[in-house]
Amino acid sequence: MAGPRYTALVESLPASVPFVGPEEQERARGAPFDARLGANENRFGPSPAAIEAMLDAAAEVWKYGDRASEDLRAALAAHHRVGRDNILVGEGIDGLLGNLVRLIVAPGDAVVTSMGAYPTFNYHVAGFGGVLHKLPYRDDHEDLRALFAAAAETGAKLVYLANPDNPMGTWLRGAEIVKALADLPEGCLLVLDEAYVEFAPEGTAAEIVPDDPRVIRMRTFSKAYALAGARIGYAIAHPDLIAAFDRVRNHFGVNRLAQAGALAALGDAGWLAHVRAEVARSRAEIARIAAKSGLSALPSAANFVAVDCGGDGALARRVVAELAARGVFVRMGLVVPQDRCIRISCGTVEDMRLFADDLPEALARARGGAGPGG
Amino acid sequence: MAGPRYTALVESLPASVPFVGPEEQERARGAPFDARLGANENRFGPSPAAIEAMLDAAAEVWKYGDRASEDLRAALAAHHRVGRDNILVGEGIDGLLGNLVRLIVAPGDAVVTSMGAYPTFNYHVAGFGGVLHKLPYRDDHEDLRALFAAAAETGAKLVYLANPDNPMGTWLRGAEIVKALADLPEGCLLVLDEAYVEFAPEGTAAEIVPDDPRVIRMRTFSKAYALAGARIGYAIAHPDLIAAFDRVRNHFGVNRLAQAGALAALGDAGWLAHVRAEVARSRAEIARIAAKSGLSALPSAANFVAVDCGGDGALARRVVAELAARGVFVRMGLVVPQDRCIRISCGTVEDMRLFADDLPEALARARGGAGPGG
Numbered sequence: 001m002a003g004p005r006y007t008a009l010v011e012s013l014p015a016s017v018p019f020v021g022p023e024e025q026e027r028a029r030g031a032p033f034d035a036r037l038g039a040n041e042n043r044f045g046p047s048p049a050a051i052e053a054m055l056d057a058a059a060e061v062w063k064y065g066d067r068a069s070e071d072l073r074a075a076l077a078a079h080h081r082v083g084r085d086n087i088l089v090g091e092g093i094d095g096l097l098g099n100l101v102r103l104i105v106a107p108g109d110a111v112v113t114s115m116g117a118y119p120t121f122n123y124h125v126a127g128f129g130g131v132l133h134k135l136p137y138r139d140d141h142e143d144l145r146a147l148f149a150a151a152a153e154t155g156a157k158l159v160y161l162a163n164p165d166n167p168m169g170t171w172l173r174g175a176e177i178v179k180a181l182a183d184l185p186e187g188c189l190l191v192l193d194e195a196y197v198e199f200a201p202e203g204t205a206a207e208i209v210p211d212d213p214r215v216i217r218m219r220t221f222s223k224a225y226a227l228a229g230a231r232i233g234y235a236i237a238h239p240d241l242i243a244a245f246d247r248v249r250n251h252f253g254v255n256r257l258a259q260a261g262a263l264a265a266l267g268d269a270g271w272l273a274h275v276r277a278e279v280a281r282s283r284a285e286i287a288r289i290a291a292k293s294g295l296s297a298l299p300s301a302a303n304f305v306a307v308d309c310g311g312d313g314a315l316a317r318r319v320v321a322e323l324a325a326r327g328v329f330v331r332m333g334l335v336v337p338q339d340r341c342i343r344i345s346c347g348t349v350e351d352m353r354l355f356a357d358d359l360p361e362a363l364a365r366a367r368g369g370a371g372p373g374g
Numbered sequence: 375m376a377g378p379r380y381t382a383l384v385e386s387l388p389a390s391v392p393f394v395g396p397e398e399q400e401r402a403r404g405a406p407f408d409a410r411l412g413a414n415e416n417r418f419g420p421s422p423a424a425i426e427a428m429l430d431a432a433a434e435v436w437k438y439g440d441r442a443s444e445d446l447r448a449a450l451a452a453h454h455r456v457g458r459d460n461i462l463v464g465e466g467i468d469g470l471l472g473n474l475v476r477l478i479v480a481p482g483d484a485v486v487t488s489m490g491a492y493p494t495f496n497y498h499v500a501g502f503g504g505v506l507h508k509l510p511y512r513d514d515h516e517d518l519r520a521l522f523a524a525a526a527e528t529g530a531k532l533v534y535l536a537n538p539d540n541p542m543g544t545w546l547r548g549a550e551i552v553k554a555l556a557d558l559p560e561g562c563l564l565v566l567d568e569a570y571v572e573f574a575p576e577g578t579a580a581e582i583v584p585d586d587p588r589v590i591r592m593r594t595f596s597k598a599y600a601l602a603g604a605r606i607g608y609a610i611a612h613p614d615l616i617a618a619f620d621r622v623r624n625h626f627g628v629n630r631l632a633q634a635g636a637l638a639a640l641g642d643a644g645w646l647a648h649v650r651a652e653v654a655r656s657r658a659e660i661a662r663i664a665a666k667s668g669l670s671a672l673p674s675a676a677n678f679v680a681v682d683c684g685g686d687g688a689l690a691r692r693v694v695a696e697l698a699a700r701g702v703f704v705r706m707g708l709v710v711p712q713d714r715c716i717r718i719s720c721g722t723v724e725d726m727r728l729f730a731d732d733l734p735e736a737l738a739r740a741r742g743g744a745g746p747g748g
Contacts, residue, residue, distance in 0.1 A: 091624065
């Protein structure tokens with residue numbers, strides 16, 4: 001009996017996945033991690049008001065969520081001082097990126113991004129047959145001018161920029177991005193992923209005119225609002241682009257508890273300030289722990305810090321493995337030379353203590369070149 | 375300034391949506407519905423254990439969900455006595471259908487379904503450029519033989535069958551479907567949507583060999599388990615087809631609370647029995663209410679009942695509008711002759727009282743042909 005006939009595009013795709021999650025690693029090692037510092041989750045948790053709202057919503061979980069996420073959409077429009085028709089709520093930035101790529105990228109279409117930037121974006125582009133052009137970072141920053149120049153050269157339909165950047169934590173000033181838009185080629189859309197922007201210094205978020213048809217901004221409740229497990233984010237863009245998502249998106253895909261939780265989280269500015277302060281404290285602590293082992297931490301505008309292990313990717317990979325063997329989950333840069341760094345998410349005092357305790361020996365064994373041990 | 379360049383396929387798509395949700399209708403009428411009986415939600419609610427599990431999981435909502443939904447997957451494999459690699463957990467059947475269509479349907483590919491069957495499936499097929507061939511119902515049942523014959527004639531890559539059917543509530547015996555598979559053309563995949571099968575008589579679920587490459591079964595926690603707002607369902611199919619989803623799906627798309635809630639719901643067989651009994655009681659009550667107004671209800675194996683209003687689609691549309699004007703949300707069949715029926719979801723004693731109170735006058739006014747009034 002024959003199986004189904006896949007599309008030619010699907011037949012051509014590798015069976016790769018963008019990330020191996022911590023639970024998969026825990027199953028492989030047969031024990032949970034003691035410190036979960038690899039997925040840039042927000043260890044300080046969501047606003048108690050968000051939890052409360054989700055608990056209330058649980059009583060109505062028999063109902064489908066509102067297709068338009070209208071209450072949240074209205075609150076987001078007020079928050080950003082844009083129109084409601086500038087906002088689309090979706091299943092996290094990953095889901096929004098998938099639909100965006102589907103709207104724009106046909107097989108063979110050019111897309112520009114940075115080498116070692118967000119694998120899930122690349123996964124979506126490959127999944128719709130797009131051709132990725134990847135540019136190196138410049139001094140560990142995404143290279144805005146080079147990205148836009150490459151977009152012009154390749155006739156790209158999309159250019160992806162994360163600000164602050166992941167995995168390096170570096171950032172550009174929003175005004176610099178706005179200024180550079182003059183060089184964005186006609187008909188190329190800038191995907192500005194601001195997942196981490198709430199952790200960044202004032203002036204990092206780009207002040208884009210909401211009806212500018214050249215840019216779509218992506219925001220999430222997974223990071224500063226600590227609702228990663230609820231799967232909810234949003235896009236800000238020209239109303240025509242927002243409306244175009246309705247041609248392809250899963251209309252009832254946003255879950256009801258996430259809608260309620262996000263709305264409450266957005267309303268709790270005090271908790272956001274608390275989280276920002278905790279993240280700043282933890283970033284400094286990661287830098288101190290690194291320095292104690294003679295390593296340097298890169299300045300970060302996100303809820304994680306890239307620490308230069310002072311060697312190549314093979315060394316960093318061994319450090320990551322040694323830390324994992326000791327129960328500390330972190331990740332690392334993906335390409336040369338960013339792969340010299342490990343990336344540690346901000347965490348609690350206890351998380352930081354575990355990282356501080358384990359880093360020296362992990363580093364020593366990694367430098368020794370042996371396999372992971374405890 | 376130019377906007378983005380959409381794909382030719384996206385440019386060709388209408389801006390239509392599969393369903394207008396009850397919240398949208400409530401915003402339009404300026405008041406909430408008193409009885410929400412139009413979306414086939416499960417008004418009897420989820421197992422208290424599922425609520426409890428979601429409340430517990432809320433404390434860990436800062437974590438992304440497990441990419442594999444492994445705990446739930448293992449429980450589902452045991453429940454259905456299939457391998458774990460026969461199971462894929464996804465964001466409800468809507469999300470799973472979208473990814474399935476993406477795997478199989480390229481522009482111009484033929485797909486077979488019934489006229490007036492699930493609009494969201496049709497939306498996905500159109501969204502990937504597929505060509506839908508729609509067959510009429512036979513005596514208000516999906517016409518299995520005709521569907522398979524049409525698949526052979528058109529060279530279809532997918533044929534969609536809901537059992538029990540929505541919107542009519544009719545059903546086929548599982549053994550009949552298994553037998554008919556001999557006539558499914560080589561290389562055509564049967565999408566067997568069993569969203570409502572837990573409400574159906576014994577023998578309705580098709581006993582498909584789990585590694586049969588010709589069939590993918592779709593199940594959900596939205597109906598019998600009352601977790602519609604949590605957005606979680608699953609597919610059962612050959613391991614190769616299950617694995618193929620990993621090439622396109624949003625890997626971290628299933629939310630953590632849903633994973634926990636679904637696992638607990640699956641484990642509470644007693645609650646499922648309670649829900650089945652309540653649904654059976656409510657089906658009978660809807661039939662009684664219809665009979666009191668001289669209308670006949672179709673036998674149903676789902677958590678809703680189609681009631682023949684005894685006229686054409688225009689009459690049924692007026693009945694739906696009159697009921698909505700009185701605060702009772704129901705839907706109706708989508709094509710001739712199924713559009714002679716309104717479709718009422720099962721509900722509580724209070725829901726049924728509201729429906730019983732309002733139906734006679736709604737019907738009288740609808741027959742009078744006037745616009746909706748109170």
